[in-house]
Amino acid sequence: MGHRLTEAKNLNNIGxxxxxxxxxxxxxxxxxxxLQTHLSIGDNESYPLVLYNLGLAYMKNNQLEQALHxxxxxxxxxxxxxxxxLLMRxxxxxxAILHQLGNDTRAFQQLQRANRIKDSIFSLQQTEQIEELKAKYETERYLMENSNLKLANQKNEIIIKQQKLLFWLLVFISLLLLLFVWLILQRRRTADHLKAIEMEQKLLRSQMNPHFIFNSLTVxxxxxxxxxxxxxxxQxxxxxxxxxxxLENSSQVFISFGKELKTLRLYLDLQQQRFAGQFDYRLVFDPSLETSMLSIPPMMMQPFIENAIEHGFIGxxxxxxxxxRYKLDNNILRCEVEDNGIGIDASMKAKTGTEHQSLGL
Structure with a gap:
C-alpha cells in the first residue's frame, strides 16, 4: 500500500x-x-487535494462544468x-467557476462561506499564539521563582557562615590579630556579595512586571x-x-549601549501603543555611541521614563x-530625560491616593 500511495502522490505532482x-x-x-490510485487503495485523506487540483486543471482548460463538479x-x-x-481554497x-458560469449569487455565497472559514482559521491561529505566549511567560516566571528561591537559600547560607566567622572572631581576637584582620576583610566581601544577590533578586522580580505584560496583552x-x-x-x-x-540583560551588570537603545525603543513603542499615541518620544545621541564599545547598566533610564509616562502627562x-538625551562629556556619559508634562508638584497632587509599581529598578 505504501508503494501505491507514493505512486499516487507522484502522479498528482506530475499533473x-x-x-x-x-x-x-x-x-x-x-x-x-x-485519483483512481487513491481510491483503489482506500486513501481517504490525500485524494481531496487531487480533486481540487483536477477541478483547477479543468478550469484552466475552460471546461467549467467538469471543473465545478x-x-x-x-x-x-x-x-x-x-x-x-483545503475547504477554504x-x-x-x-x-470563481460559478462567476464565470454567470451564477454570481451562488458564487457570492460560496465566497462568503470561504471567508468565514478563513476568519475561523485566523482566529484559531491567533488564539494558539496567545496561549503559547502565556505558557512561555508562566514557564519563565516559574524559572524566575525557582531562581529567587535558590538565591534566598544562598543568602541564608552566607548569613550562617558569617555568624560562625564572627563567633570565632570573638573567641580568638586577643590571640590571632592577623586572623582578625582577615575576618574583617572576609566580612566586607560577604556584605558586597549579599548586596549583589539582593540587587539581582530585585532585578529579576521587577523587570518582568505582570501588570505591564497584562496591559500589553490587552492591547x-x-x-x-x-x-x-x-x-x-x-505587538x-x-x-x-x-x-x-x-531576561538576557537581567543576568548582566553591564550591556552595550546599542543593546540598551534597542530595549528602550521596544519599551517606548509598547507604551505608545498602550496609551494610544498620547505621547511621542525622541532619542538624541551621537550616532557613534550606538556602535561604540561603551557599556552601561541595563534599563538605567527606564524608571525615569516610566514616571514621565505614568505621572507627567496626567491632565x-x-x-x-x-x-x-545621551552625551559623552570628558569620558562621562550624561543621561537626561525631559518631558512637557505638568511638573512634579502637580503630578504629586494628581496621583495622591493611587499606587503605582515601577517596571524597572
Missing amino acids: KIYMQQKDNATAISYLKQA YTQLAAETAERYQAND SLTQEA IQHYILKKNTRLALN LSALATLMRLI LEEKGLIQI
Whole structure:
C-alpha cells in the first residue's frame, strides 16, 4: 500500500507540473490516474487535494462544468475530513467557476462561506499564539521563582557562615590579630556579595512586571478583536523580543549601549501603543555611541521614563513629548530625560491616593 500511495502522490505532482507548463490536457490525464490510485487503495485523506487540483486543471482548460463538479467534490470531502484550509481554497475556486458560469449569487455565497472559514482559521491561529505566549511567560516566571528561591537559600547560607566567622572572631581576637584582620576583610566581601544577590533578586522580580505584560496583552487582544492582523502580530513580536532582552540583560551588570537603545525603543513603542499615541518620544545621541564599545547598566533610564509616562502627562491637554538625551562629556556619559508634562508638584497632587509599581529598578 505504501508503494501505491507514493505512486499516487507522484502522479498528482506530475499533473501539477503540467498545469504550471499550461499543458492542462496532460495534467488532467495524470490527475485522473492519481485519483483512481487513491481510491483503489482506500486513501481517504490525500485524494481531496487531487480533486481540487483536477477541478483547477479543468478550469484552466475552460471546461467549467467538469471543473465545478470536481471542485464541489473536493469541498465536500475536505469538509467531511475537517481539512479547513483545503475547504477554504475549494470554496474560493468554486466561487470563481460559478462567476464565470454567470451564477454570481451562488458564487457570492460560496465566497462568503470561504471567508468565514478563513476568519475561523485566523482566529484559531491567533488564539494558539496567545496561549503559547502565556505558557512561555508562566514557564519563565516559574524559572524566575525557582531562581529567587535558590538565591534566598544562598543568602541564608552566607548569613550562617558569617555568624560562625564572627563567633570565632570573638573567641580568638586577643590571640590571632592577623586572623582578625582577615575576618574583617572576609566580612566586607560577604556584605558586597549579599548586596549583589539582593540587587539581582530585585532585578529579576521587577523587570518582568505582570501588570505591564497584562496591559500589553490587552492591547494585542484589542487588535485581534478589531481584526487588525498586522498590528497584532507586530505587538506580539515586540513584546516577545522585549521579554527576551530583559531576561538576557537581567543576568548582566553591564550591556552595550546599542543593546540598551534597542530595549528602550521596544519599551517606548509598547507604551505608545498602550496609551494610544498620547505621547511621542525622541532619542538624541551621537550616532557613534550606538556602535561604540561603551557599556552601561541595563534599563538605567527606564524608571525615569516610566514616571514621565505614568505621572507627567496626567491632565495634559496637548500631546506629550519625552526627550531622552545621551552625551559623552570628558569620558562621562550624561543621561537626561525631559518631558512637557505638568511638573512634579502637580503630578504629586494628581496621583495622591493611587499606587503605582515601577517596571524597572
